[in-house]
Amino acid sequence: MPKKENKISVPGFTANGISVGIKSPSQKDLGLIHCNIPARVAAVFTKNSFKAAPLLINAERIKRGMAQSIITNSGCANAATGKQGYKDALIISGEIAKELQIKEELVLLSSTGVIGKRLPVKKITSGIGKLVKGLNEFGIEDAQSAMMTTDKFPKISIKKGIVGARDITICGIAKGAGMIEPNMATMLTYVMTDALIDSKALNTVFRQAIDATFNTISVDGCMSTNDMAIIMANGMAKNNPLERAQARLQLFREMLCDVLMELCQAVVKDGEGATKFITILVEGAKSRSEARRAAYAVANSNLVKTAFYGCDPNWGRIIAALGSSGITLERERVTLYLGNVLVFSQDSPVNYNSIKLKDIFQKNKIDVRIGLGAGDKSYCVYTSDLSYEYVKINAEYAT
Amino acid sequence: MPKKENKISVPGFTANGISVGIKSPSQKDLGLIHCNIPARVAAVFTKNSFKAAPLLINAERIKRGMAQSIITNSGCANAATGKQGYKDALIISGEIAKELQIKEELVLLSSTGVIGKRLPVKKITSGIGKLVKGLNEFGIEDAQSAMMTTDKFPKISIKKGIVGARDITICGIAKGAGMIEPNMATMLTYVMTDALIDSKALNTVFRQAIDATFNTISVDGCMSTNDMAIIMANGMAKNNPLERAQARLQLFREMLCDVLMELCQAVVKDGEGATKFITILVEGAKSRSEARRAAYAVANSNLVKTAFYGCDPNWGRIIAALGSSGITLERERVTLYLGNVLVFSQDSPVNYNSIKLKDIFQKNKIDVRIGLGAGDKSYCVYTSDLSYEYVKINAEYAT
Numbered sequence: 173m174p175k176k177e178n179k180i181s182v183p184g185f186t187a188n189g190i191s192v193g194i195k196s197p198s199q200k201d202l203g204l205i206h207c208n209i210p211a212r213v214a215a216v217f218t219k220n221s222f223k224a225a226p227l228l229i230n231a232e233r234i235k236r237g238m239a240q241s242i243i244t245n246s247g248c249a250n251a252a253t254g255k256q257g258y259k260d261a262l263i264i265s266g267e268i269a270k271e272l273q274i275k276e277e278l279v280l281l282s283s284t285g286v287i288g289k290r291l292p293v294k295k296i297t298s299g300i301g302k303l304v305k306g307l308n309e310f311g312i313e314d315a316q317s318a319m320m321t322t323d324k325f326p327k328i329s330i331k332k333g334i335v336g337a338r339d340i341t342i343c344g345i346a347k348g349a350g351m352i353e354p355n356m357a358t359m360l361t362y363v364m365t366d367a368l369i370d371s372k373a374l375n376t377v378f379r380q381a382i383d384a385t386f387n388t389i390s391v392d393g394c395m396s397t398n399d400m401a402i403i404m405a406n407g408m409a410k411n412n413p414l415e416r417a418q419a420r421l422q423l424f425r426e427m428l429c430d431v432l433m434e435l436c437q438a439v440v441k442d443g444e445g446a447t448k449f450i451t452i453l454v455e456g457a458k459s460r461s462e463a464r465r466a467a468y469a470v471a472n473s474n475l476v477k478t479a480f481y482g483c484d485p486n487w488g489r490i491i492a493a494l495g496s497s498g499i500t501l502e503r504e505r506v507t508l509y510l511g512n513v514l515v516f517s518q519d520s521p522v523n524y525n526s527i528k529l530k531d532i533f534q535k536n537k538i539d540v541r542i543g544l545g546a547g548d549k550s551y552c553v554y555t556s557d558l559s560y561e562y563v564k565i566n567a568e569y570a571t
Numbered sequence: 572m573p574k575k576e577n578k579i580s581v582p583g584f585t586a587n588g589i590s591v592g593i594k595s596p597s598q599k600d601l602g603l604i605h606c607n608i609p610a611r612v613a614a615v616f617t618k619n620s621f622k623a624a625p626l627l628i629n630a631e632r633i634k635r636g637m638a639q640s641i642i643t644n645s646g647c648a649n650a651a652t653g654k655q656g657y658k659d660a661l662i663i664s665g666e667i668a669k670e671l672q673i674k675e676e677l678v679l680l681s682s683t684g685v686i687g688k689r690l691p692v693k694k695i696t697s698g699i700g701k702l703v704k705g706l707n708e709f710g711i712e713d714a715q716s717a718m719m720t721t722d723k724f725p726k727i728s729i730k731k732g733i734v735g736a737r738d739i740t741i742c743g744i745a746k747g748a749g750m751i752e753p754n755m756a757t758m759l760t761y762v763m764t765d766a767l768i769d770s771k772a773l774n775t776v777f778r779q780a781i782d783a784t785f786n787t788i789s790v791d792g793c794m795s796t797n798d799m800a801i802i803m804a805n806g807m808a809k810n811n812p813l814e815r816a817q818a819r820l821q822l823f824r825e826m827l828c829d830v831l832m833e834l835c836q837a838v839v840k841d842g843e844g845a846t847k848f849i850t851i852l853v854e855g856a857k858s859r860s861e862a863r864r865a866a867y868a869v870a871n872s873n874l875v876k877t878a879f880y881g882c883d884p885n886w887g888r889i890i891a892a893l894g895s896s897g898i899t900l901e902r903e904r905v906t907l908y909l910g911n912v913l914v915f916s917q918d919s920p921v922n923y924n925s926i927k928l929k930d931i932f933q934k935n936k937i938d939v940r941i942g943l944g945a946g947d948k949s950y951c952v953y954t955s956d957l958s959y960e961y962v963k964i965n966a967e968y969a970t
Contacts (some may be wrong), residue, residue, distance in 0.1 A: 219892060252887050288886055491796070519653040520654065
């Protein structure tokens with residue numbers, strides 16, 4: 173995460189975030205990211221069947237490959253709101269296009285918050301004038317604040333590097349906290365870059381990068397109706413253009429993965445009620461999908477997560493969760509390491525140093541490494557623990 | 572549940588439960604159920620790949636179709652304990668056979684508690700003499716107490732009825748509480764009956780009854796290594812023998828289902844930290860398996876469960892969980908009732924009475940009814956909420 177004093181900006185982008193009273197008066201709840209010129213765009217959306225209204229609209233608009241603005245409100249998800257929700261979103265989109273004097277089809281929309289409530293359209297439209305007026309090149313942090321819900325800290329990552337013979341910048345912002353088991357993107361992630369890159373390359377590289385980062389995390393195993401990740405590339409760096417199958421695209425992909433990995437790990441660290449950051453690596457699987465299934469079975473087990481929260485080295489729950497994953501296991505070949513302590517091997521507990529193991533469970537960063545001994549494929553999942561605080565936050569969310 | 576003053580017994584069965592110091596000195600932790608003559612037996616076991624040692628032994632013994640005794644310890648699951656765990660279980664089984672003067676292959680074994688710890692064999696064997704000596708026809712309640720772990724109340728159900736021209740008795744006992752999403756049986760369920768029934772009929776009817784009862788519940792979505800349900804039928808009622816495809820078998824099945832339903836609902840009510848009993852009925856599905864998938868997606872959502880705990884009518888989370896289930900949904904056809912209040916229909920929120928809805932969420936028994944409008948198949952799941960207490964119990968379990 174960048175230091176406060178270094179003001180964050182990306183050439184060609186402006187942003188802003190204000191309060192229009194959807195949440196409490198002191199909290200920012202409406203944010204805008206705007207590119208001075210139309211930018212190439214790629215996006216991925218939740219696989220949830222009840223995709224929220226803004227996502228349905230975006231999915232259509234994104235097909236043209238260009239976008240210029242993303243408006244986001246927090247406090248209301250505009251999900252499970254049917255035709256009315258769709259109409260409401262279009263009103264916002266029309267107003268923002270008019271105010272920005274751009275084509276409406278270049279506006280992307282996003283909402284996050286309670287599901288099943290109607291969008292407070294008037295509150296939002298009445299704030300659009302102020303929102304647009306305040307757009308400025310250092311407004312990215314304000315835009316990020318405006319999309320936070322139960323997030324405890326902002327999630328911004330920025331990288332600069334030379335790609336295609338020019339300095340380029342990639343900056344990503346994200347919101348996370350709860351309902352986090354993305355099936356392509358967690359909640360909201362926006363990436364801005366001045367790189368010059370063609371549409372196909374942007375699309376491919378973005379999907380690959382999301383798959384390698386946001387698709388490997390889980391806070392509570394719950395898939396949202398509003399998950400969405402968007403990248404806008406305005407080409408203002410005037411680098412040698414990035415196209416598919418080019419060596420220099422690899423550099424861009426690496427930078428992008430760095431930005432997204434920083435963001436998705438921040439989302440896990442700020443998981444609702446999270447006190448620990450847990451890495452679950454499954455190795456030696458027959459296939460990547462089996463490794464993934466095993467890793468998520470462990471990551472999403474409430475019993476594993478509460479044991480981590482309680483600093484309780486109850487590793488038997490990890491074995492039980494692994495055994496419930498549904499993949500074929502050769503018990504004799506399975507190994508389990510917690511940190512650098514081997515606790516289970518040859519279908520039996522190992523005579524480990526229990527003081528050392530307790531120490532590992534006291535830490536706020538714990539590495540779980542499972543070997544299946546069945547092949548050479550692996551998968552790594554990042555997750556958090558399950559605490560009183562998670563229950564508290566979510567027992568009292570809507571009321 | 573039967574009243575205290577009515578002493579529970581099943582003709583031909585004796586039982587006992589004592590403390591041998593595996594748990595605290597005051598808690599019973601070793602239980603025995605014994606049939607005076609070898610009984611026909613059927614059983615189902617967890618689908619977890621890391622089945623505990625006693626289950627591996629039982630699975631072999633059950634093939635012969637006869638059993639006479641079940642010994643159960645709590646406080647240690649003898650799971651993830653490998654060859655040593657297998658040997659340890661065989662020592663117990665040998666000792667109990669010797670003491671009871673029966674064939675060792677007629678002894679079934681069971682353990683419940685912490686996974687990955689060696690069975691305290693000496694404590695158990697040193698108590699076997701006392702355990703056997705104390706066997707008595709009214710000992711079923713003591714045997715049940717001895718298998719409790721985090722259970723708050725005992726789970727016993729008994730039915731009497733006329734089947735095949737004779738009075739028969741079916742009595743079931745269960746332990747539950749945590750790691751409850753059975754994939755055939757939750758934790759431990761033993762059923763004793765004096766009905767005369769042949770092996771094939773017993774096997775068939777028991778699997779059907781478990782599928783209709785224990786396989787429809789979930790507390791925390793975690794599948795145990797030790798789940799097991801066993802039925803022993805000693806034939807002492809001398810009824811007209813029950814065989815497959817007989818009308819009177821239907822009577823027996825109904826009685827058995829009543830017993831098991833009472834037990835499995837008690838397991839949900841006593842789910843770790845549970846404050847509410849939630850019924851999730853999915854109707855109008857294309858297939859039973861799709862209805863099941865949808866029902867479990869809702870039942871196992873931590874966000875849904877915490878909303879119930881918080882008495883928070885945040886029904887949008889139910890829609891989000893349904894949408895994440897992976898089944899194909901026609902959004903326009905989906906309906907959601909909470910109690911008798913329709914909250915969602917035609918892809919939109921209904922203008923419901925929110926005071927009435929709040930009242931429903933205050934109750935400790937809540938009915939969720941989801942219509943998919945895609946067919947005529949349904950599935951019903953019973954589950955509990957997710958509370959601070961669940962986190963507390965499981966954060967501090969092993970230490």
